[in-house]
Amino acid sequence: MEWENLAVVEIKSLTKEDRKQEALSDWTINFEAGTINALCxxxxxxxxxLFALLLGQEKIMKDAIHINGLDAxxxxxxxxxxxxxxxxxxxxxxxxDVLQLLTTTIKKSDQAVTLEQxxxxxxxxxxxxxxxxxxxxxxQKQQLGIIMMTIQKLPLLLLEQATSLMDDSQRKATWQLLHDYVQKMNATVLFASERFDELQRFADQIVYIRNGKITNQRELPTHDSVDCMVTITGTGFPIELAESLGAHIIQEAQTETKLIFSGNIQVLLPLLEKTTITDVRIxxxxxxxxxMIF
Incomplete structure (x- = not known):
């Protein structure tokens, strides 16, 4: 089996309780090779x-999780x-030092890149x-930790708040590395972040999970915008037209409307220019x- 060319995760009818509550409820989903998957x-x-199960740290029912066809x-x-x-x-x-860490890691791996690389x-x-x-x-430690996984050519990476201590520049550079790595190695990344903008900017798909249950899967063919929360004070906002442009209404009151807008926010701005609208927060x-919407 060519591990460096494949990392497919298959989950079928998986339910797992934690402290008598369902942490994972009836999961059936595949994560394909060559993809970056955000868990929202x-x-x-x-x-x-989920990550403990994928790592084989907890027992699960037979055939619930396979990684490259192997029972997790x-x-x-x-x-x-x-x-x-x-x-x-x-x-x-x-x-x-860093060089010693690289040298030791590469010596222990049968599939790592060269030390010069x-x-x-x-x-x-x-x-x-x-x-x-x-x-x-x-x-930098978080960056180095991710670099160490890529130089070992690991086909499946599980990242849990793994960029949380990076600044924006470090985070962007790290995701560029991961994107290139996934494309070249046909690897698979599953990651969670407290920042939704990070999920949307860097994933190929977002898996929405509410109270342990998958509620939606959203493909992200482009990364040129981030969803916005828009709060509109006033009257006369054309809700139906906004919805046709990509708005998801989450609150509609007499003088206040709240919505999530998916897409280029510039498209929505002309609808906010009515004189009866007194305030807009984006x-x-x-x-x-x-x-609330997915």
């Missing part, structure tokens, strides 16, 4: 449980070396090879906003 949820515990729990030892996981707290070597990647991120790993800023949509 109001319950972080659902992500914790029964074949967990074989799969372990092919799955990368990172959360907010990056676990890296406490001693030594790894050094080039690290240099692109402005991380010094002679810097002590322990002394790196938190955002801000990026958040996860809780999205879960």
């Amino acid at each position: 949820t109001n319950g972080p515990n659902s992500i914790n449980i 729990y029964k074949q967990r030892k074989k799969l372990a070396a092919q799955i990368g996981y990172q959360n907010e707290e990056v676990v890296l070597a406490k001693h030594g 790894a050094k080039q990647i690290v240099n692109q991120f402005g991380i010094k090879l002679n810097a002590r790993v322990a002394d790196l800023a938190q955002g 801000q990026d949509a958040e996860i809780d906003d999205e879960l």
